[in-house]
Amino acid sequence: MGVAVSNYPLSYKLSWLPRFLKPSLGGDANGFAPASATLMEPPPGQTVRLAFIGDISAVANSRAPECDPAIKALLGAADLVIGNCESPVVDRPSAVLGTRLGTHHAMSERFLAEALAAVGIDREKLVLSLANNHVFDQGVAGFEATLAALRRLGIRGIGLAANGPVERFTAGPLAIGFAAFTLWRNADDKLFAGRVAIEGDPARWPRAAGAGVDLLCAVPHWDWEFRHFPRAETRALARRLTAQGVGLIAGHHAHVVQPVERIGATVAAYGLGDFLGTAFARQPWPGRIGGIFSVDVSADGGTRGTVAAYRLYPFARLRVGDHERLVPIEALERTMREKAERRLNAIFPSAAR
Numbered sequence: 001m002g003v004a005v006s007n008y009p010l011s012y013k014l015s016w017l018p019r020f021l022k023p024s025l026g027g028d029a030n031g032f033a034p035a036s037a038t039l040m041e042p043p044p045g046q047t048v049r050l051a052f053i054g055d056i057s058a059v060a061n062s063r064a065p066e067c068d069p070a071i072k073a074l075l076g077a078a079d080l081v082i083g084n085c086e087s088p089v090v091d092r093p094s095a096v097l098g099t100r101l102g103t104h105h106a107m108s109e110r111f112l113a114e115a116l117a118a119v120g121i122d123r124e125k126l127v128l129s130l131a132n133n134h135v136f137d138q139g140v141a142g143f144e145a146t147l148a149a150l151r152r153l154g155i156r157g158i159g160l161a162a163n164g165p166v167e168r169f170t171a172g173p174l175a176i177g178f179a180a181f182t183l184w185r186n187a188d189d190k191l192f193a194g195r196v197a198i199e200g201d202p203a204r205w206p207r208a209a210g211a212g213v214d215l216l217c218a219v220p221h222w223d224w225e226f227r228h229f230p231r232a233e234t235r236a237l238a239r240r241l242t243a244q245g246v247g248l249i250a251g252h253h254a255h256v257v258q259p260v261e262r263i264g265a266t267v268a269a270y271g272l273g274d275f276l277g278t279a280f281a282r283q284p285w286p287g288r289i290g291g292i293f294s295v296d297v298s299a300d301g302g303t304r305g306t307v308a309a310y311r312l313y314p315f316a317r318l319r320v321g322d323h324e325r326l327v328p329i330e331a332l333e334r335t336m337r338e339k340a341e342r343r344l345n346a347i348f349p350s351a352a353r
Contacts, residue, residue, distance in 0.1 A: 005188045006133075012224060019226035023256045023286040025346055027229030032259035033267075034350035036311035044298035044308050048172040050217075051078035052250035052293040053275040055086040056115070056128070058107030060277025062322035064114035071315055071326050072120030074292060080171040081121050082178070082219060084252040085128040085157070086278045088135065088142040089149040095138055102280045104137040109149040115276060119326065123154045127169060129180040131159025131197045132221045132252065136187045143195065158219065159197045165205040168213055173299050177213035179205070179246065182221035184253060200237060202244035210245050214305030215297055217248040223271060225255050226287065228347050230270040235261070242266040248307060250293055257291045259347050260312060267307050269293045277317060277324055288317045289329070289340055314344055 051074065075081055087105035089112055098104030116123055128150065136143055150157050158167050159180030166177045181197040192198050199205070200220065210216040218241045223234040230251075238249055242263045249268035251258070255278060258271030273290035277283060292313040298306045316332055318325045329340050 007185050007189070016225065019224075020287070021284055023226040023228060023284070025228050025343075027227060028232065029229055029259075031261065032349055033262045035260060035314075035344070035348040036309075037262075038309045039267075040298065040303065040306070040308040043296075044300040044303055046173070046299040047296040047308055048079045048174045048299055049077065050171065050176070050248075050295045050297060051075055051081045052269065052272060052295070053081060053083040054272035054290050055084045055132075055252055055255065055274045055278045056112075056276050057087040057105050057274070057278035058111050058115075058276070059087070059102050059105060060281045060283065060317070060319070061111070061115070061324055064111065064118040065276060065317075065323050066320065066325040067119045068315075068325075068327045068331060070328050070331075071292070071313075074294065074313060076120040076122070078125065078294070080125055080127060080169065080176065082127045082217075082250065083129070083275060084132055084219070084221065085130055085146070085150075086132055086134050088138040089146040090138050090142045093138055094142060098137070105134045105278065106138055106142070109153065112149070113153055127156050127158055127178065129159040129178075129219050129221070129252070130157050131180040131182040131219070133182060133184040133186045135182075135196055136191045140191065140195075161194050161197050164209065165197060165199060166209040166213070166216065171297075174214045174297060174305060175212060177210050177216040178219055179209070179216065179241075180219040180221075182253075184221060202241050202246070205244065215248060215307075216246050217250065218246045220249070220251050221253045222251055223254050223258070225253060227254060228256055228258055230254075230258055234270065238268045238270070239263055242268075247305065248295060256287055257289055257312075257314065257344070257347060260310070265306065267295070267310055269310075269312065272312075274317065282319070285336070285339065286343055289343065290315055290317060312348075314340070316340060
């Protein structure tokens, strides 16, 4: 597997535990958009719905999660669901001690299949990014086992270097291009090179990378963990992606919900938090708030491929014994609900969700 050499700066490493214990609301909170908006009036006659979810892992789940019917209905209604596969899919972890401690991620094929069924996601409509810092937690063999497991489950993957920077999928009548990449690595870059997309500069993509798609979506693994507001460098990259024709951005890696920004006609959701627990089994409450980013895309002739409306649906992951329960924020008991709502109101300019 080689020597594990990450590319995190020292200041980031030193801040990881304090920010995990107390996710930060510091940073530039200016210029962001509401958590939901209708961008086309009147609405288009035909739309395609994309649902973006956060990181998926089994660290906080020994068995499949429970899921509120409202969340299942939301995910089941999407034409395509896009998420981040934060854990290698292996039946026997090779990094045994790290996996037990939670520093190395792993989930079994059976767990993934049962978890998806529990939350109402049709595997044929699911697209999972493998471009993340944990993809080689179980070595190259674990990476290859993950690819094989996703093929068996009928799940499509993105973020693979061999497939180029943009991968094309069909959602209803639309052709959607996905550009998934990771800026962060937990291991030597030699493991990532040629296997996982790590090119975050869209100016280096081939000129025709996004040709022939109605909407180009970026799915970056970026920014710093446990910080609700993205760094200036992250927002600058979002603008470079927009300049290269990206119309929709849904980011990962922060493990907490981050705001939405409109950059011209482009909509950028900087971070959706975790969909299933990916840090440690016992996690402070702000990190247990996640978001499902539902986006309606026009399929009408004159506005084809344009984002018509979006809404971020916040939910909470509650620890129940050896697994988690996913519930909408409004379904929480009063004290927890009020804490979650205060945090969300601090992130989004409008209380409308």
